[in-house]
Amino acid sequence: MNAIVFDHVSKHYGDVLAVDDLSLAIEPGNTVALLGPNGAGKSTSINLLLGLLTPTQGTITLLGNTPAQAVKAGQLGAMLQDGALIPELSVKELIDLVRRLYPRPLDLDEILALADLSDLAARRANKLSGGQTQRVRFALAIAGAPRILLLDEPTAAMDVESRLRFWASMHDYAAGGRTVLFATHYLEEADEHSDRVIVIAKGKLAADGTAAEIKAGVGGQSVSFAIGDQPAAGLDLLPGVTAVEVLAGTATLHTSDVDATLAGLYRGTTLDVRGLQLSGADLESAFLALTRES
Numbered sequence: 001m002n003a004i005v006f007d008h009v010s011k012h013y014g015d016v017l018a019v020d021d022l023s024l025a026i027e028p029g030n031t032v033a034l035l036g037p038n039g040a041g042k043s044t045s046i047n048l049l050l051g052l053l054t055p056t057q058g059t060i061t062l063l064g065n066t067p068a069q070a071v072k073a074g075q076l077g078a079m080l081q082d083g084a085l086i087p088e089l090s091v092k093e094l095i096d097l098v099r100r101l102y103p104r105p106l107d108l109d110e111i112l113a114l115a116d117l118s119d120l121a122a123r124r125a126n127k128l129s130g131g132q133t134q135r136v137r138f139a140l141a142i143a144g145a146p147r148i149l150l151l152d153e154p155t156a157a158m159d160v161e162s163r164l165r166f167w168a169s170m171h172d173y174a175a176g177g178r179t180v181l182f183a184t185h186y187l188e189e190a191d192e193h194s195d196r197v198i199v200i201a202k203g204k205l206a207a208d209g210t211a212a213e214i215k216a217g218v219g220g221q222s223v224s225f226a227i228g229d230q231p232a233a234g235l236d237l238l239p240g241v242t243a244v245e246v247l248a249g250t251a252t253l254h255t256s257d258v259d260a261t262l263a264g265l266y267r268g269t270t271l272d273v274r275g276l277q278l279s280g281a282d283l284e285s286a287f288l289a290l291t292r293e294s
């Protein structure tokens with residue numbers, strides 16, 4: 001049975017179509033990144049999974065259940081973008097309070113260890129740094145030992161050190177065969193911390209695969225040069241080119257065949273090519289190409 005299924009799901013907010021006929025299935029045990037630019041529909045998708053929103057069309061199932069059933073059975077844990085902690089309680093008291101709400105919670109010490117909070121157990125919730133607060137919110141999300149963990153931009157506003165600690169905690173939790181879906185707009189996080197990347201743009205599925213597959217699928221190399229005021233018309237027709245961007249006098253050609261593109265650029269155009277730079281396959285080029293296409 002799949003952990004998460006979206007079956008032709010759409011969500012309208014009045015005239016805004018935030019999720020547009022989205023269908024996908026996620027197997028248990030996978031860690032999946034939901035990647036997309038601002039407004040792509042990531043938070044809406046997570047809120048639909050949690051039953052906080054209802055689809056305008058289509059159905060969502062979690063381990064064969066509706067979102068409401070999954071929440072009731074303690075199968076779902078979530079870390080959303082906001083949500084205050086009770087300031088008067090210590091970290092330990094707060095986590096214990098929440099874990100007691102679930103039928104089969106994790107042990108308190110296990111939660112503290114997984115969230116890297118053992119040393120902060122006695123600290124009051126209002127005396128924590130931003131990164132520490134996020135770790136407590138992670139602890140609350142895993143307290144009920146959910147089979148499915150949803151994280152909406154969990155590392156927003158964290159520094160590099162906090163991020164590293166956070167992802168280590170997430171991997172420890174996922175290692176027990178649990179399913180994790182995290183929304184992010186950090187490409188490197190999607191690349192490093194997921195088994196599968198689902199790219200959405202304007203509420204639609206733009207790509208679905210491993211980070212390596214997505215890079216390969218859109219021609220992950222690029223050629224850029226200073227184009228100045230010269231016309232960019234026709235660059236998209238050069239061999240291998242999958243997408244062209246011109247920004248502040250620099251032209252970037254995303255290509256699946258860098259040699260053919262360079263040959264075409266020098267032999268097939270009269271452009272004065274200066275400041276040539278080549279860059280290897282990266283998820284950022286793939287992401288830009290994908291989200292622009294849709």
Ligand SMILES: Nc1ncnc2c1ncn2[C@@H]1O[C@H](COP(=O)(O)OP(=O)(O)OP(=O)(O)O)[C@@H](O)[C@H]1O
Pocket residue numbers: 013016017018036037038039040041042043044045185
């Ligand atoms: N409550 C709401 N009422 C009306 N429109 C909304 C509402 N919430 C979101 N939207 C719109 O729905 C679309 C998808 O928003 P959503 O927050 O799901 O995107 P996102 O991918 O999470 O974006 P971000 O990365 O900026 O958090 C956007 O166009 C947004 O403006």
